[in-house]
Amino acid sequence: MNNDERQFEDFARGIKFDDNPNAEHRDELEQDLLRVLTKQPRHKQHPLKIWRIIMKSNMTKLATAAVIIVAVVLTVTILDRTVTPAWAIEDTIKALDQFSGIYLSGVFGVPIEKISRGEDLVLKDGENMSVEFWMQANEERTRSENFRIEAGDGTVWSVCNSMTYKYDPKNNTVRVQSGRSIESSIWPCGDYLSKVQEFMQDWQVMYGKDAVTGRDCAFITLSNPSQGQSWWLEIDLETNLPVRAKGWHNTRREGTPSMNFQRIIFFEKLPDDIFEFEIPEGATVIEE
Amino acid sequence: MVMIGGTCKLERVIHVDSDSKAADDGQLIAQARNDPAAFVQLYRRHYDAVFRYCVHRLFERQTAQDVTSAVFLSVVENFSRFRGGEQQFRNWLYKITTNAVNSHLRQAARRNVLLKRAYEQVNNQNSTDVSAEKLALLREAVLTLRPRYQTIITLRFFENLKLTEIAEVLGCGAGTVRSQLARALAKLRKVLATEFTEKSEVIENEQ
Known part of the structure; x- marks a missing residue:
């Protein structure tokens, strides 16, 4: 410690800071955090007069890509049955049949040439965006029914009870549309698995432990040359469900993944209030 | 009130929630990814340290x-x-907190308000409480520094982080932190010239 440091320390020694934490604030913040973590019920909105607009968007494509990645994982587990008997596909399918809700969170860095520009979400080349999805399957489990996506730039799209809400944080506007203008058009149920087996080529399986939880996992790499895509997937060997996944827009898994899901969680059923949309204070509502 | 002081090193007081002692942070961090209750436990464990850093x-x-x-x-x-x-989680928390504090301070209006209050406290100082006077002087002096220098001063002297830990929080090398710490202290020396001189004289007289 040099002279300046010693002098400053001498000066600061004995200074009284009123820095005792406020228990009330700590408890209030804890409740706020719990609400965020568990997505407590939001305020109900007044019904709005709307009309239907069908649109295709990047968000829709991203959502479909997210579900495809999950579906591919499950297909891999089928193919791997003969290689690793401990990997019980029956258990996987059985487990999967108990779930009709999925939560995914991750980062998208979508090359601009791969996904056309949409009017609502534009990712510039090399730009990353954190994205969270909540999806609830329809009764037939053939597609998503309720849907919510929150992007890192504050964009929120939500489909609830056949109403679509799109919040644009830049303009502080909410567009309200009738019907489901966002959905995942597939669902990773057992029936779907056989249809996507053809996606996979050049797959390899390695075993190890999850870097965060230390749980036993299978790490799978595979590619789909016809689409120019490749994936890295992590499956929890205890639950037989995918927990992480990455995707590239090349067949060699080179460079930064264009999709990097670090959390994939299955739910028996997601609470309905997750999909309810609360119009932010001061936002302009545009009925379409 | 908490006294920050000590014979050799400024003392950092950290309250650890008693319920949180059972599991170590590493395990909690893993659990907290999927379990809100575990996250809350992690939160309770680190709230006090984050709050104190913000106050400092x-x-x-x-x-x-x-x-x-x-x-x-x-x-x-x-x-x-x-x-x-x-360890990484603690440094990550400090990094987020540093960014949040600096973001707050960068808004000139807020910074000016803080400075104004600091000056008022110094000028209206009728109290004989030496500590309060010192605190006001410290506040006045530190808030004149660039946010990065403020960060380094606070992490070094009030949170007791090592230079390597500060380097990790700031995303730079320990050598850079050392040189920036020296520059920050040199600026503080100018603002607190009287205090430093008096101290030096006392030390010299004691010797």
Whole structure:
């Protein structure tokens, strides 16, 4: 410690800071955090007069890509049955049949040439965006029914009870549309698995432990040359469900993944209030 | 009130929630990814340290509470991207808190308000409380520094982080931190010239 440091320390020694934490604030913040973590019920909105607009968007494509990645994982587990008997596909399918809700969170860095520009979400080349999805399957489990996506730039799209809400944080506007203008058009149920087996080529399986939880996992790499895509997937060997996944827009898994899901969680059923949309204070509502 | 002081090193007081002692942070961090209850436990374990760091940077309890709230909401939002163990988590928290505090301070209006209050406290100082006077002087002096220098001073002298730990928080090398610490102290020396001189004289006389 040099002279300046010693002098400053001498000066600061004995200074009284009123820095005792406020228990009330700590408890209030804890409740706020719990609400965020568990997505407590939001305020109900007044019904709005709307009309239907069908649109295709990047968000829709991203959502479909997210579900495809999950579906591919499950297909891999089928193919791997003969290689690793401990990997019980029956258990996987059985487990999967108990779930009709999925939560995914991750980062998208979508090359601009791969996904056309949409009017609502534009990712510039090399730009990353954190994205969270909540999806609830329809009764037939053939597609998503309720849907919510929150992007890192504050964009929120939500489909609830056949109403679509799109919040644009830049303009502080909410567009309200009738019907489901966002959905995942597939669902990773057992029936779907056989249809996507053809996606996979050049797959390899390695075993190890999850870097965060230390749980036993299978790490799978595979590619789909016809689409120019490749994936890295992590499956929890205890639950037989995918927990992480990455995707590239090349067949060699080179460079930064264009999709990097670090959390994939299955739910028996997601609470309905997750999909309810609360119009932010001061936002302009545009009925379409 | 908490006295920050000590014979050799400024003392950092950290309250650890008793319920949180059972599991170590590494295990908690893993559990917290999927379990809100585990996340809350992690939050309880680190709330006090984050709040105190905010107070030591901002010198205002209410503002410190606001920034602490923003920090933990940001932690929730970004937790899925965090990788690492206990030490990394602590440094990550300091990094987020530093960014939040600096962001707050960079808004000139707020900074000016803080400075104005600091000057008022110094000029209206009728108290014989030496500590309060010193605190006001410290606040006045530190808030004139660039946010990065403020960060280094606070982390070094009030949070007792090592240079290598500060380097990790700031995302630079320990050598850079050392040189910036020297520059920050040189600036403080100018502002606190009288205090430093008096101290030096006392030390010399004692010797």
